[in-house]
Amino acid sequence: MTTESGPLVSFGAPPSPAALPQPLKESLLKAVATPYNSALHHFAVFTAGATFLLIIAGALVTSNDAGLSVPDWPTSFGSLYKIPRLVGGVKFEHTHRIIAQFVGFLTIILAIWMWRAEPRRWMKHLGVAALGLVIAQGILGGLTVLFYLPPAISSFHAAVGQTFFCTTVAIVLFTGRRWVEEVPRIQWDTRSPSLVTLTLLSIFALYVQLFLGAMFRHKGMSWWPHVANAAVVAFVLAWTAIRALSQYSKIEAVRGPAITMLSLLIAQLCLGFVAFEARVVWGHGAAQPELPMVISTVAHVAVGALLLATAVILAIQVWRHVPVAFEEPVPSPERKPVAA
Amino acid sequence: MTRKTWVMFGLLCLLGLWLLAGCGKKESTSEQPASAPTSAQPAAPATPINPSTVASVSGSVKFDGTAPRPAKIDMSQDPACKGANTAETVVADNGSLANVFVYVKDGLGNRAFDVPKDSVTLDQSGCRYHPHVMGVMAGQNIEIKNDDPTTHNIHPTPKDNREWNESQPPRAAPLEKSFAREEIMLPVKCNQHPWMKMYINVVKSPFYAVTGPDGKYTIKGLPPGDYTLAFVHEKLGEQDQKVTLAAKDSKSVDASFKQ
Numbered sequence: 001m002t003t004e005s006g007p008l009v010s011f012g013a014p015p016s017p018a019a020l021p022q023p024l025k026e027s028l029l030k031a032v033a034t035p036y037n038s039a040l041h042h043f044a045v046f047t048a049g050a051t052f053l054l055i056i057a058g059a060l061v062t063s064n065d066a067g068l069s070v071p072d073w074p075t076s077f078g079s080l081y082k083i084p085r086l087v088g089g090v091k092f093e094h095t096h097r098i099i100a101q102f103v104g105f106l107t108i109i110l111a112i113w114m115w116r117a118e119p120r121r122w123m124k125h126l127g128v129a130a131l132g133l134v135i136a137q138g139i140l141g142g143l144t145v146l147f148y149l150p151p152a153i154s155s156f157h158a159a160v161g162q163t164f165f166c167t168t169v170a171i172v173l174f175t176g177r178r179w180v181e182e183v184p185r186i187q188w189d190t191r192s193p194s195l196v197t198l199t200l201l202s203i204f205a206l207y208v209q210l211f212l213g214a215m216f217r218h219k220g221m222s223w224w225p226h227v228a229n230a231a232v233v234a235f236v237l238a239w240t241a242i243r244a245l246s247q248y249s250k251i252e253a254v255r256g257p258a259i260t261m262l263s264l265l266i267a268q269l270c271l272g273f274v275a276f277e278a279r280v281v282w283g284h285g286a287a288q289p290e291l292p293m294v295i296s297t298v299a300h301v302a303v304g305a306l307l308l309a310t311a312v313i314l315a316i317q318v319w320r321h322v323p324v325a326f327e328e329p330v331p332s333p334e335r336k337p338v339a340a
Numbered sequence: 341m342t343r344k345t346w347v348m349f350g351l352l353c354l355l356g357l358w359l360l361a362g363c364g365k366k367e368s369t370s371e372q373p374a375s376a377p378t379s380a381q382p383a384a385p386a387t388p389i390n391p392s393t394v395a396s397v398s399g400s401v402k403f404d405g406t407a408p409r410p411a412k413i414d415m416s417q418d419p420a421c422k423g424a425n426t427a428e429t430v431v432a433d434n435g436s437l438a439n440v441f442v443y444v445k446d447g448l449g450n451r452a453f454d455v456p457k458d459s460v461t462l463d464q465s466g467c468r469y470h471p472h473v474m475g476v477m478a479g480q481n482i483e484i485k486n487d488d489p490t491t492h493n494i495h496p497t498p499k500d501n502r503e504w505n506e507s508q509p510p511r512a513a514p515l516e517k518s519f520a521r522e523e524i525m526l527p528v529k530c531n532q533h534p535w536m537k538m539y540i541n542v543v544k545s546p547f548y549a550v551t552g553p554d555g556k557y558t559i560k561g562l563p564p565g566d567y568t569l570a571f572v573h574e575k576l577g578e579q580d581q582k583v584t585l586a587a588k589d590s591k592s593v594d595a596s597f598k599q
Contacts, residue, residue, distance in 0.1 A: 069531040071493055071505045087418040087490065088532035148495075148503050287411040287427035288535040 034119055034180040041175040043113065047106040048168035052305065054103050055161055057096040059301035062217050063294040066092040067154075073145040100138060107134040110171070123174060130171065133164040151220020158214035159207065162305050169309040173316060178253070185251055188325040195248070195322050198240040199315035202261075205229075205236045206308045213304070217297070223280055230272060237265045237311070244314065251321045257314035264307040271300040389563045395589035398558040401440045401551045401571060404598035407432035413535040415467055420490035421533060423466025429575050430599075431472075436555030437597055439473040440573050441524065441541045443548035444559070445580060447567030453545050459483040459516070462528075462538070464492050464508070469528065469538035473574065475548040476540060478522055484508065484515040496528045496540065505531070524572055539574050564589070571595040 061067055069089030070076045076094055077084050083098075084090050107130055114127030140157040147153060173179055189195050209229050215221035244258035275296040283293045410426035431438040459481040463470040467488055476482055486492050486508045494515065495505040501519040508515060519526065519542045530536035541548065549557035564587045571579045576597040583593050 065534040066531055068495055068505050069493060071495075071507050071531075077491075077507060085491070087420070089417075089534065090491075090532055091417070093531075148497075148505060285408075285411060285429070287413050287429070290414075 036177045036180050037117055037175060038177075040113055040117055041172065041177070043106075043110060044168065044171045044175050047103070047110050048165070048172050050099070050103050050106055051165045051168050052302070054096070054099045055165055055305045056298060056302050057092070057099045058158070058161060059298040060294070061089075061092045061096045062154075063297045064089060064092050064289050066090070067149050068145060069093045070097070071145070073142040097141075100141065104134050104138060107131050107168075110168075114171070120174075123171075126167070126171060126174070130164065130167045133160060133167055137161055137164055149218060151215050151218040154218040155211050155214035155220065158217075159210055162210060162308050165305055166309050166312045170312060170316060173313055182253075184253075184320050187248055187251060187322055189247075189322045190325045191243075191247070194324045195240070195243055195318045196315070196324055198236070198243060199311065199318050202237050202240045202311045203308070203315060205233045206304075206311055209233045210304060210308065213300075223276070227272075227276065230269065234265060234269060237261060237307075240311075240314070241265070244318065248318075248322055251317075253317040253321055254314070257310050257317055261307065261310045261314055264303055264310055268300065268303045268307055271296065271303055275300040389561065391561075393564055393587035394561045395564060395585035395587065395591070396558060396560040396562065397567075397569065397583055397585065397591050397593055398556070399592045399594040400555045401437045401442075401557070401594065402435050402555060402596040403430070403432035403437040404435075404596045407435075408599060415533070415535070418467065418490055418533060420488060421467035423468055427535065428468075428472045430573075431553065433553055436551075436553065437573070437576075438551055438553045438555060439471075440551040440555075440557070440571050440595070440597075441473055441475060441539075441548065442551065442557045442559065442569060442571050442595075443475065443524075443541065443543050444545055444562070445568045445570035447565050448545055448547070451545070453477070455479045456546070461485060462540075464488055464494075464530075464536070467492075467530075467533050467536060469530075469536055471538070471550065473539050473550050474541065475550060476519070476542055477546060478520055478542050478544055479518055482517045482519075482540070484517060486510060486512055491532065492530050492536070493532050494528060495531055496526055498523055498526045501526065501542070507532075524570075524578075525574055541572070569593055571597075573597055 066089030070084070070093045072078065074080065076082070076097060084094055086094060111127035111131040115124045118124050118127070137157065137160045140153060140160055144150070144154045144157055193201075209226065209232075212221065212226040212229055216223050216226050241258045241262040244254050245262075248254045275293075278290075278292045278296040283290055286293065408430055410431070411429065413425045413427055415421040415423065415425065428439065455477050460474060460476045460483070462474065462482055462484045464485065465487040467490070484494055489510050491507055491509045493505060493507040495503075496519075497503060498519065500521045500523045504517075506515060519540065521542065522544050523540075523542045526540045526542060528538045528540055547559050547562055549559050551557045562585055564585050566582065566584045569581045569583055571581070576599065579595050579597070581593050581595065583591055585591060
């Protein structure tokens with residue numbers, strides 16, 4: 001066995017699209033060939049909007065301590081279709097279930113539509129994955145009822161819910177006119193860590209934060225890990241956004257999500273502080289969840305979901321527009337004889 | 341995937357849903373006491389207590405300092421809920437502390453006591469639990485009534501007993517429940533009306549009491565001996581006191597809590 005070494009070809013300099021290698025140009029042309037499906041895109045937008053509403057409805061259930069007000073699942077008070085009297089905790093829990101069923105129905109349509117209308121095979125699979133996620137999420141929601149809100153399952157339910165939301169947002173992005181029609185403006189990333197790595201690190205940090213927050217909300221953990229990790233999240237997200245804005249601000253697809261992520265991060269930190277004050281400090285001895293406690297925590301969850309979705313969009317756009325420059329060893333033209 | 345694979349996948353999903361639905365079916369939540377006799381191992385008979393020598397202990401529980409202002413309750417979530425609008429977390433009137441559970445924590449040795457056949461009643465009225473704190477012997481029946489024109493759900497969240505959660509519509513038959521293992525300040529809540537909270541204290545002996553609005557309690561029928569009395573409050577914690585009772589003694593043991 002012999003090893004060969006040769007000169008390294010560097011892709012450090014940002015080339016123009018015209019100067020791109022032939023295979024890359026072909027792959028871009030393939031992307032352009034996908035027709036824009038306005039109806040599918042708008043349906044995806046509607047599904048993502050309904051999913052965001054569902055996350056708010058879910059947050060209202062937890063914030064109002066109404067998680068087990070309907071004690072059975074998949075039935076509600078023994079019925080699959082009868083609407084119970086919507087008072088007290090039932091108002092929040094049953095509304096959450098109705099919206100969840102609606103989102104499930106929308107996702108079935110979306111998956112079938114994508115399977116039939118999408119020319120991109122990976123998009124067909126993404127539709128099926130979204131359907132799988134919404135089914136898993138429904139079953140997890142049921143398990144939280146059947147096992148009396150165990151913190152780990154409830155937190156997993158929160159995390160999968162936001163993952164499903166990110167999936168619907170990604171579908172919106174991929175079915176959008178800009179995604180299917182634009183020729184991506186590519187700028188090679190030569191810095192270390194790369195911007196793609198930073199965006200993935202941001203998503204990871206946000207997931208950890210989401211799980212810690214959910215564990216605290218479901219009484220499985222103290223508040224301090226969530227608060228301590230907020231500093232880590234703020235640092236990683238700020239680093240990512242500042243890198244994106246300082247190096248790649250000319251790429252609109254990167255600039256927009258980076259600015260949005262930074263703005264949402266600031267809003268989320270403020271909301272987190274308000275929610276902490278309302279729930280942990282002021283509301284410590286409250287006889288029931290008070291309105292300021294509910295509003296601040298629900299807003300914190302909602303903005304958290306938007307922040308995670310924005311981080312996912314940024315990661316996708318960075319992956320598309322700012323690929324990592326790499327060095328590849330090119331075989332030397334002259335072969336040297338090597339002793340066996 | 342082939343059509344056959346899809347059919348198999350669908351059948352597996354349906355089976356999973358059916359199994360999950362089965363998990364949610366109601367079961368009898370009346371538990372057998374942990375020390376319940378089995379056919380193979382008969383229980384030791386209850387140790388007889390000589391009625392002519394029994395003693396009693398009584399006293400009062402005070403709240404030291406200014407009592408915290410009771411938290412307000414907002415019942416507007418359910419128009420059927422009408423009642424007092426303050427929480428019962430700390431009820432201290434003129435320094436007398438109500439809802440303190442007093443029981444013989446230690447000193448009874450291996451004595452076994454018959455479980456009373458009479459049920460203890462827990463009532464839901466005015467969207468509140470009555471009483472707010474109660475005692476019951478392990479295995480003793482608790483009759484849970486709903487006197488409100490709205491549905492409640494009763495959800496105990498024990499540490500050592502089995503958790504359950506059942507709804508009770510208006511005019512429904514009372515629920516019959518029991519707890520098998522000793523557990524102090526076992527929280528019970530209604531998820532439909534988040535202000536509704538109460539505590540059940542499950543003990544092995546009949547020697548317990550709950551202080552009333554005047555802060556007073558009495559425990560009668562104790563055999564002579566050295567005992568540890570525990571005073572437990574849902575928020576203010578636990579205090580233990582030693583007491584020695586001779587035959588026919590009637591001693592006073594007071595306690596005082598502060599925030």
